[in-house]
Amino acid sequence: WPGDSSLGSFVAVDYVVFALMLLVSAAIGVYYAWADRSQSSTGDFLIGGRRLTAVPVSLSLTASFMSAITVLASPAEVYRYGAIFGLMGFSYTMTVLVTSEVFLPVFYKLAITSTYEYLELRFNRATRLVGTLFFIFQTILYTGIVIYTPALALNQVTGMDLWGAVISTGVVCTFYCTMGGLKAVVWTDVFQVGIMLAGFLSVIIRSVLVQGGVLNIVSDSHHGGRLNFWDFDMNPLRRHTFWTLTIGGTFIWVSVYGINQAQVQRYISCKSLANARLSLYLNLIGLLVIVVCTVFAGLCLYSIYKNCDPWTAGLVSKPDQLMPYLAMDILRVYPGLPGLFVAAAYSGSLSTVSSSINALAAVTVEDLIKPHIHMSEKRLSWISKGLSFMYGALCIGMAGLASLMGGALEAASSIFGIIGGPLLGLFTLGILFPFANSTGALSGLVSGLTVSLWLGIGAQIFPAPPEMTRPLLLTTEGCNFTATDSLNWTSPALPTEQSFITTIPIENIDGRPPLADSWYSLSYLYFSPIGTTVAVTVGLIVSLFTGGMKLKTESNLTLTKEDMMSYHLFRFFKERVSATELNQHRNQECVQRRNL
Template sequence: MSGLDWGVLIGTIAFIVLYGVWKTRKTQQMSAYLRADNTERWWMMGLSIMATQASAITFLSTPGQAFDDGMRFIQFYFGLPLAMVVLSITAIPIYYRLKVFTAYEYLESRFDLKTRSLAALLFLLQRGLSTGITIYAPAIILTAILGWNLTATILFIGVVVTFYTVVGGTKAVSQTQRLQMAVMLGGMLAAAIVVVRLLPANVGFPEAMAVAGTSGKLNLVDLSFDPNDRYNLWSGLIGGFFLALSYFGTDQSQVGRYLGGETIAQSRLGLLMNGLVKVPMQFLILLVGVLVFVFYQFYAPPLYFNQQQASNVLASEAAPAWRDLEISSQQIFQEKKAATLALVEAYQTENKPGEEQAAHRMQQAEAKRKEIRQEAQLLVKTYNQGTDLKDTDYVFLTFVTQQLPRGLVGLLLAVVLCAAMGSTASAFNSLASTTVVDVYKRSLRPNASDGHYVRASRWFTVGWGAVSIFFALFASQLENLIQAVNILGSLFYGTILGIFIAAFYFKRLRGNAVFWAAVLTQIIIFLLYQYTSIAYLWYNLIGTILVVSLGFLLQPLLRKPA
């Protein structure tokens, strides 16, 4: 990295953190600390909601997902806009009427304390673990590509976020996330423009899309119904709808963002803004990944994008075999490049037979490239302690550091760190508020002063920050990073959503039945994950249906609690 890149990176992060601390330095009341004193405007909440969901994994792993698998991941978000409408109509009025600090407070008034505590516990478990991944993911990738120290990077992200979240609470999170979101969107838009400008002189955006389409990367919609397929229209609309309903309606990291709205209308507009903007934003991020794929059709990519792991192979007795694979990979690349240039020429001259012939040559070259890649991945797994990591998580940052001009590298790295900080800050704040409101205040110290609970919130923020940092230091990757977080969420969100659905819409159900239905459902979901191949998005629907159905079955069998 150049001095200019370091200046852009450090200056951007420092300004955002100091601005957030300065704007919220006098926050002392519990209402202000946990609910922003109900002063947030709709656009501020919309940006904060988006920044909470858009972790560093979004900007590192999603372009790699598109590079490897095309645009079909966009279907994951198709159910989100509908979920925002449903939550605006149903959940927000209830939360505002009860003036709750967390979503789980409502469950005690509707059911009982143990049901409230169970939902809060499931949230704390899921969010505490996933926050460790949101810290670990950018840290390990930055370490592998830039040579930064892994422990130091994890500590930097975790400690800085803990600091400004402790100082200002929800207000600090919202203030910083506005700036972070601006940096993230601006950086990705700049990356998309620069990638197109780096393509050969005779290749513009239309030609790039033609190459991407021929390579099967513009697979936006898949109409086939397959419960084992993670990304198709039906899993996105149905499974994605229930995941979004649970995440935005019951996860305190999101509920806490819109509970601070000035009015119900402001909070509704904030959620609807997220529903309208989120899908185009993800489309842009995926498009950047597709454009990077097109770039590497004209310029030779590395055999393996995780250079740290490749270096481990080169330092072993397998080095000659690795170099042979690199030579073979370069030869295949030249074949594919020639076929791609022929495709571009045929596209520009509207030569359909020429396009088909070039496409066939590209597919043959791609099949050979995949065979070489499989051999390389086997060597990586053998000489990296048996770890089989998907190097597509490293594609985008490799491109950024090797191909982008000075200054823009620092900006894109700032995008990654801003995303990590924004989502982590929301998680710390929500973990602390849930612990204080649903556990500490409710069951341990019910009659303490407002100032005491603010101090307790600050200490619990520090505690959860330490737990997440500890988990990040010992975490290991699960498949593609963006999928790892979504899988972890889907294991718990269906059960939590089922509890809330029962509370909102099934007035005959009582707390005892719902509590045990939720316990059984969570066990069943774990068993399904362990022993079946059902795509994880469906766990959200299955969990929701199970909680409600088992609740009705169990209610006649259980006596009402005393």
């Protein structure tokens, strides 16, 4: 029954559900524009006047993480490579701990709006300018891709008009960012994370009903080799292992949560450091829920299509289209639910794009305008709104450019991820090493970028062979094609003896460099750690040779033990233990005196 190729397209109710999601998002922007009409400072617009509380900020952090790529690509990743992807939950836990203990206290006590403002305070204006310009360029490029890529995937499966969806989501997102500022962004994120979870759950629950229960899905996944959680292979060339997902994933996500303006801007908008820390830990719960949902959705995808893979069969052209294909396949009997899933995917786009627009406006005002032009707060507030509008338009335009880039989309997304490693190394130098100077910082950043870009571009030109990526078996044995290329389903039993690994012979290509099967085949999750390590190592060496040991750094610009919650917890328990031991000693003395 699942798998009919004539899935049809959206009906009126689906469009209504999608439109309601956009209208509610826009209405939140209008509400906060009206509610804060008397507050005209840039602080109110860009960081909510630092009066936000932990719960909405934590949900906003979660929504910003949960882009359309998470909704569409992560289940497809599990479908192709197995549930080992779920080990990313360990990296999220480490990320929150590192961010809470290392980066959050430094940024919060400085009361800065832009993370790049820190670079001038710690190093010099040139370092700040380099970081700002780079952030603006990569964020506009990445945001255009985030708008266009899911729109293309959903258009080809659901029949929803491509540019109608791109422009409508871009316009609505730009509207509420321009009208309501950070408060509107945060509260629309809260609404959108609810929509995203509802979309996930609608597919998961319906899949469980179709397959006859959770145990059947787990059994199918086990027999298909998808429950490959514990792979401790130390080979760094393997795509997904325990080590690549935990170590590499931690570096990648610390570069997002620890230093990326879009995330930092949220938790420093909290009314206290305690609320900021709490928002991170509540957000961790949301991240773990998302991991469970994405992994189980991927297993549902496999269980339903275990005998006839729609991608291999040519029913979809890219793995990103598998989830919307599944939604249209199993939810079409309930009008409105396919629209809910598509609304969930676009909610992911809206949350990511709104975060980017607000962050771009913040860094432009704080890093490029304020240091050079003196203006009143009211005028800066209007400029912030104008910048939000301008960046929204640029991101929609970049989506148009992304449509012309074709195969470069994946390369651009990879490069965006690769940049985070060297930038993380730059901030790590400033926060953890008081003797790191501006010469070392810039040298480290350039070196890290050079190495990580070399590695990333090489990996795009010379992809890793299947022996390293290890895609799992996909079959079309249960497919019967008719003359009209439609697909009729049967349910033959899976072979009792089957290989879980798809082995594709690789021809020796003349001119393939020696590094292609080693250096360029490194797991993509290790690009960020390498960039960070190179940036820190070169930065420290150059700093030592250029008089870094003579540098006197203000204590509030580096991490001190008093900034760390773990230090205070350690002191608390140490004092309790000491007090207990002292009481025991006194009791022993009293007993001895009585005996005498």
